[in-house]
Amino acid sequence: MVDNQHLSRRRLFGMAALSAAALAGATTISAAPRAAAAGKAVAGGTFVPAVVIGTGYGAAVSALRLGEAGVSTLMLEMGQLWNQPGPDGNVFSGMLKPDKRSSWFKTRTEAPLGSFLWLDLANRDIDPYAGVLDRVNFDQMSVYVGRGVGGGSLVNGGMAVTPRRSYFEEVLPQVDAAEMYDRYFPRANSTLRVGNIDKKWFEETEWYKFARVSREQASKAGLSTTFVPNVYDWEYMKREAEGSVPKSALDAEVIYGNNHGKVSLDKSYLAAALGTGKVTIETLHQVKTIRQQKDGNYLLTVEQKDADGKLLATKEISCRHLFLGAGSLGSTELLLRARETGALPNLSSEIGAGWGPNGNIMTARANHMWNPTGTKQSSIPALGIDDWDNPDAPVFAEIAPMPAGLETWVSLYLAITKNPQRGTFVYDAAKDRADLRWTREQNAPAVAAAKSLFDRINKANTTIYRYDLFGKQLKAFADDFCYHPLGGCVLGKATDDYGRVAGYKNLYVTDGALIPGSIGVNPFVTITALAERNIERVIKQDVVAK
Ligand SMILES: Cc1cc2nc3c(=O)[nH]c(=O)nc-3n(C[C@H](O)[C@H](O)[C@H](O)COP(=O)(O)OP(=O)(O)OC[C@H]3O[C@@H](n4cnc5c(N)ncnc54)[C@H](O)[C@@H]3O)c2cc1C
Numbered sequence: 001m002v003d004n005q006h007l008s009r010r011r012l013f014g015m016a017a018l019s020a021a022a023l024a025g026a027t028t029i030s031a032a033p034r035a036a037a038a039g040k041a042v043a044g045g046t047f048v049p050a051v052v053i054g055t056g057y058g059a060a061v062s063a064l065r066l067g068e069a070g071v072s073t074l075m076l077e078m079g080q081l082w083n084q085p086g087p088d089g090n091v092f093s094g095m096l097k098p099d100k101r102s103s104w105f106k107t108r109t110e111a112p113l114g115s116f117l118w119l120d121l122a123n124r125d126i127d128p129y130a131g132v133l134d135r136v137n138f139d140q141m142s143v144y145v146g147r148g149v150g151g152g153s154l155v156n157g158g159m160a161v162t163p164r165r166s167y168f169e170e171v172l173p174q175v176d177a178a179e180m181y182d183r184y185f186p187r188a189n190s191t192l193r194v195g196n197i198d199k200k201w202f203e204e205t206e207w208y209k210f211a212r213v214s215r216e217q218a219s220k221a222g223l224s225t226t227f228v229p230n231v232y233d234w235e236y237m238k239r240e241a242e243g244s245v246p247k248s249a250l251d252a253e254v255i256y257g258n259n260h261g262k263v264s265l266d267k268s269y270l271a272a273a274l275g276t277g278k279v280t281i282e283t284l285h286q287v288k289t290i291r292q293q294k295d296g297n298y299l300l301t302v303e304q305k306d307a308d309g310k311l312l313a314t315k316e317i318s319c320r321h322l323f324l325g326a327g328s329l330g331s332t333e334l335l336l337r338a339r340e341t342g343a344l345p346n347l348s349s350e351i352g353a354g355w356g357p358n359g360n361i362m363t364a365r366a367n368h369m370w371n372p373t374g375t376k377q378s379s380i381p382a383l384g385i386d387d388w389d390n391p392d393a394p395v396f397a398e399i400a401p402m403p404a405g406l407e408t409w410v411s412l413y414l415a416i417t418k419n420p421q422r423g424t425f426v427y428d429a430a431k432d433r434a435d436l437r438w439t440r441e442q443n444a445p446a447v448a449a450a451k452s453l454f455d456r457i458n459k460a461n462t463t464i465y466r467y468d469l470f471g472k473q474l475k476a477f478a479d480d481f482c483y484h485p486l487g488g489c490v491l492g493k494a495t496d497d498y499g500r501v502a503g504y505k506n507l508y509v510t511d512g513a514l515i516p517g518s519i520g521v522n523p524f525v526t527i528t529a530l531a532e533r534n535i536e537r538v539i540k541q542d543v544v545a546k
Pocket residue numbers: 053054055056057058059076077078079144145146147148149150151152153155156157158159160161255285286287288325326327328330331334483484485510511512513521522523524525527
């Protein structure tokens with residue numbers, strides 16, 4: 001109770017700091033007096049006791065707990081603070097008419113559902129800009145990630161799912177599951193402010209007709225569904241439906257940011273972290289290289305850019321403790337580059353290995369004319385088809401909306417499957433980037449699992465797949481992109497069992513890179529809970545004790 005009060009007070013302080021920074025157009029965000037926030041000037045740069053790279057889930061947890069422990073901490077985020085309305089009065093551009101705010105340095109938006117009747121109706125030409133959603137394109141796999149203060153929490157669907165304990169134990173056998181399910185999952189859910197939909201409202205509202213239709217069709221195939229908790233404020237959504245507040249989920253907002261309603265990390269963990277007075281966030285600061293000094297401290301080269309991509313400064317920042325929270329792609333790339341360029345030569349050969357897309361496959365079905373899914377669809381999913389106990393092909397399928405504003409008769413899904421295939425990142429010196437070795441064939445087991453589930457549903461309802469939504473070719477299963485990149489610096493392999501990077505002291509991975517490619521449900525609750533567990537141990541043994 002006392003803890004919760006502390007957290008709420010800190011969150012309020014932090015929210016005030018975020019608003020003040022946004023109003024001033026500042027790239028330094030802090031609730032501390034200016035001098036205390038800036039770090040100590042040293043020859044050739046700045047020294048801070050702890051640096052956290054990124055501001056996504058793993059990063060935000062680490063920063064909050066370091067701040068609470070009294071450790072001055074600097075967070076470096078390559079994206080922007082998303083807090084200041086543009087000329088249209090909104091912080092984010094909507095999904096139906098995206099502008100440059102939607103995308104990370106693209107000349108055209110790259111929406112996951114790029115077509116309808118094979119026509120590219122969803123995408124728009126835009127100016128390159130530090131927008132909120134990035135699609136990182138590798139040869140045979142594209143990965144969507146969030147960019148900005150809050151990382152993926154700015155663009156994701158907010159589905160906050162605790163994995164099935166038996167699968168968690170299978171994926172991370174070295175982690176004490178009892179401790180996770182008794183302490184760290186509840187802590188993560190409560191600090192993220194996860195809530196449940198009012199079931200009565202769900203059954204009545206036109207906004208979830210699409211989910212009820214899919215539930216009925218799943219049920220005809222003998223499949224059961226489960227409600228999925230979310231960080232979207234369900235009570236706010238009800239008020240949206242009544243028309244008493246500005247709409248967000250009910251105005252087709254999600255992958256390019258929600259202007260209202262969603263409790264993204266800047267409103268939970270990061271606000272509380274800033275509220276400790278010990279944490280500073282620098283935005284539009286991208287860490288390029290990491291090396292170690294003779295005294296054991298880490299030295300980072302950091303590029304500061306403006307939102308149009310113009311280089312403003314190159315900085316050197318050193319720290320005693322370095323936490324990588326740049327996401328599966330970002331953290332893995334930084335460590336691979338450090339190993340392959342000889343900056344951190346003792347890094348393990350496991351860096352780059354064990355990557356997977358969490359078995360993500362999108363698919364869609366065409367309903368009969370007498371079975372419409374509704375012109376009004378909330379952009380926040382509330383229900384999943386749970387067939388994870390199927391021994392042949394376990395699938396957890398999120399029933400996704402298609403909030404086009406007109407009747408499409410489409411039922412859309414994101415299937416999370418159990419695909420044992422793993423990819424590997426290798427450093428491409430010519431391009432100075434991590435390249436993903438992953439082939440389309442590696443996704444065949446995931447497609448087969450999704451197909452076996454949706455074949456059952458189609459058979460029971462005499463329906464067929466939609467072939468027109470995933471590009472110009474005939475395609476029923478989107479197997480070439482994912483939302484859930486996991487792995488690359490796997491726990492217990494590239495790191496010890498608490499995220500300490502093998503071969504180096506005071507160097508940690510805190511994010512989705514730790515999870516070996518699959519967790520069976522939407523991953524951010526697991527990333528958050530694991531980060532809570534790891535940072536508690538690290539602060540006690542490595543930071544405060546020293
Ligand atoms: C469209 C979409 C929908 C999703 N829906 C859900 C959902 O409903 N439920 C769910 O559980 N998951 C969902 N996810 C996935 C979820 O958002 C991610 O699993 C999660 O954000 C990963 O957390 P993380 O801590 O690993 O890193 P991230 O959240 O990816 O954060 C990494 C941060 O580091 C920054 N960064 C990267 N490199 C550098 C660098 N070199 N220097 C400085 N900063 C850097 C990035 O800009 C980013 O802000 C979705 C993802 C997307 C894209």
